[in-house]
Amino acid sequence: MKAEISPYLETLKQSVKKKISVLLNNQTISKDAFDFHFKDELSLLFQHYYLESINNRQNYFGTSNFFRVFKQKYALQGIDGSHLARLEREKETILQLINNRELSELYFSFFANVRLKHGAKFVNKNLGSFFTKLVHTFMPDEFCALDNPIKNHFGLGGESFYIAFIIVSNAYREWVSENSNLMQQIRLELERNKAGQPFSTKMTDIKLLDLIFWYQVNEIG
Secondary structure, three states: OHHHHHHHHHHHHHHHHHHHHOOOOOHHHHOOOHHHHHHOHHHHHHHHHHHHHHHHHHHHHHHOOOOHHHHHHOOOOOOOOOHHHHHHOOOHHHHHHHHOOHHHHHHHHOOOOOOEEOEEEEEEOOOHHHHHHHHHOOOOOOOOOOOOOHHHHOOOOOOHHHHHHHHHHHHHHHEEEEEEEEHHHHHHHHHHHHOOOHHHHHOOHHHHHHHHHEEEHHHHO
């Protein structure tokens, strides 16, 4: 099976990398993105939460409502209290799966085809965006926090959330490695931003790309 799927994934990854290069040809896009994220009141509030939560295992285990707050801060929709309580009960297992890089097991055990209460009835739903944001929280150097607009932006609208997450994360890592000079310029742009500069040390290159593409999709269109 690996022989059949690997070329397919590689082709999609290379396509995303090319789109990253094209999209970042805009000389002002990183400045405009950082100006927005660190001036907009709601975005700035979220960035403060992000710094408090990223790779913070003490915060994860030290509170009894981590997942409820996480859902609210990331504006994740359609997740009922019962499933949030289950995640809270299973938080040790969840983090162990992340630490062991057993991401497919994590996804299928806790975020795929989840039975959720919706009004007076129950529905089955995949919580792909929730999954990617949680993995990013504890592996911010390796995996992106993907959402549907960016997934579609890179031409992956027809792919499952899990597959798109793996493709975009790998494309980001490779692009950063192959474009270190441009990545350095992007970080310098953040550090020139008076409000954004204090955030730089805890924001990985992958996070900076996420900030740029989120702005590009949601604010520029």
